[in-house]
Amino acid sequence: MCQQTITETALLRQPGLLAFLIGRNVAAFSSQVQAVAVGWQMYALTHSAAALGFVGLMQFLPMVALIFPAGHVADQFNRRRVVMTCQMIETCSAVVMAIASFEHVLGPWGIYAMVMLFGACRAFEMPAQQTFLPSLVPATLFPKAAALSSSIFQVASIAGPSLGGVLYGLGAGTCYALCAAGFGTAATATCMMQLQFAARARQPMTLESVFGGIAFLRRKAAMLGAISLDLFAVLLGGATALLPLYADAILHAGPVGLGLLRAGPAIGAVIMATLLTRWPLNRHAGRFMFLSVAIFGVATIVFGLSRSIALSVFALMVLGAADVVSVMVRGALVQLGTPDEMRGRVSAVNMLFIGSSNQLGEFESGMLASTIGAIPAVVLGGVGTLIVTVLWMRFFPGLRDLDRLDEIKSD
Template sequence: MPSAPPSPTTENTQLTPQPVSLWRHPGLLAFLWARTASSFSACVQAVAVGWQIYALTHSTTALALVGLAQFLPMVGLLLPAGHAADHFNRRLIVVICQCVEAVSALLMAIGALGGWTTPWMIYAMVIIFGAARAFEMPSQQTFLPALVPAHMFPRAAAVSSSLFQAAAVTGPSVGGLLYGAGAGVCYLVCAVGFAAACISTLCIPLVFTPRPRVPLSRAAIIEVAQFMRGRPDMLGAISLDLFAVLLGGATAMLPVYASDILHAGPMGLGLLRAAPAIGAVICSIILVWRPLNRRSGPRMFMAVAIFGVATIIFAVSRSMAVSILALAVLGAADVVSVVIRGALVQLRTPDSMRGRVSAVNMLFLGSSNQLGEFESGMLASLIGPVGSVALGGVGTLLVTAAWIRMFPALWHLDRLDDITAD
């Protein structure tokens, strides 16, 4: 279908505006399905990787190396990926990455079903997966603000988060069940899921408007750094989440808790991995109907503090029920921070820089997940898993208190529905 000539403010990838409701907006359902299928597959894969590497090695250091293997390509590739997202077809980038993820999962399935999987094969697959995600995420993060107008973004982001977390609920549980039939079955399901996400991404009606291509340079990186330095509320939100995730790396120790502390087995690991998402889904549903449009800054700080307290409770718990509840509260608190940070990053950034700013955001937060797993695993090898997780929760509380003083602009942030690019 031919499109109208782009206006001077045409985005790199945007949908032709139409006055429709959130639930009937063209392309939104395709975007939500693609993101959900990809997230579901990643969660199933995380269960398979964590349990398989621990079964092969019985080593917390091996779990730490899994996080490091995914962290390193993110550090090296996210900034080039953000630059590519600002100058190339974002949808095509996402499609290629999802194809790579599907093929790597299929190869792991063949290896597992053949019985010749080694720890080094798992590390290699995780590295490839991390590299693909490094390019996929900055481009995918730009889709939602291109699909819906700014006043609909907080509610649309909550819907997206609720479906993302629903996948995170079912993914670990299904992964735990499927692992009973073998890791190869888990990887096979992941390959199908990533392929489905690829097909759905192709169905999103986004229009690519080429821009003059400039090489990645130091000046381009400095431009993004100066842009973020001039917006302390955005910088504070991103860095607060970075340290909260980095220090509160309880999820890295879930295989150890399921196996050696709670004695819950693979099914228990699936339940523990699903617990944060259960809390997140409940919180996301609430945010769909009651968006965060007042006192957003104080609510974000309160949510991160709750995240730290829940981490400490999980660390010292010996009850499966208490552990699941603590992780659910942790997941609910995290959603509040995700929605506020997403609104600041996506709506306050001009489309010409959205890929690079999204890349910085993912570098801070996506890589901090893997680096947090590495930190928790190495610290656990020194002081034990309980001490490692508890110390992370205490550190999160200390960072929250420090950030309130360091970023008063974030503390005074009020409404999200009137944020505009500047």
């Protein structure tokens, strides 16, 4: 117990960690509020599952176009300034959305345009931001720091949807105004971070440099397996794009119910992340990762078949708790297994896979739901996740046999 207390105290005393946690998680809170407002506003304007799917596609398109140059930028320029610039643009875009909503001139195409701008900012922001934590804490403290960061992130993810659902009753403009304040606060916290950028000779933006992250991952089978497992599992099993439809047409829960549904995964995730902060994965990390993805698929099926708001929220909580384990293992592999001069580009590939699974998964869910119905689409996705889990255990035995996270080393 004494050693545990000493370790936690040492973690909290790491210079720059507090500013990092504030900046990352206030931005996450604002993004969640914005997601609730955009989803509900789009559905109110169109009453279309396909339109909800296109919201995900509009975020994905700029990411897939810009993510590789963004990784190069993260490895060649001051990463803190890159993140600050993106957060300031997000602040301005949220102000525009708030004013347009208050004036009742923000239509579906305006929402798509703002979402695309936001996606472009995230393409540059996330690869740079994901390199911060391994630069702020030593490898021995990284699993605990990642769990702490994840638990606070999930608290923001709980508060964001819940507050967003409540504030939407006052109008979408109120939600967007709060987002603008949040993104501005995140930019200020990022500016205050005590993070030293290692000066390096800048490389020209060549194809070899821009796509260096892919070449690196081709040599790292376990890392590639973890990233691609998340891609296909969430691509098939993700149902978040359909939450407005479920809240309205299936569960009849309204905007507040939508906030609860969006908060469900975060509630489960924060519980799991808190447990992992106290008791990190010390052994058999790879096997726990595969087990968690399988549970993710089962929880998706239960949510798809549920007609009860309580059962639906519980299924989403289990889904969120399972996802945290996968995120923790993948994060340790990517950040600790990559040398600092490559972290931006490898994080860019990681973000492309995450963006593909989230935004493209939302598009896939919306399109499939508009064709065969929401319930069959969600259930079929959960079954697909289970199939992918079994296949990846066979294709990537090194990931399956991964043991201790704190022993991962970069070449």
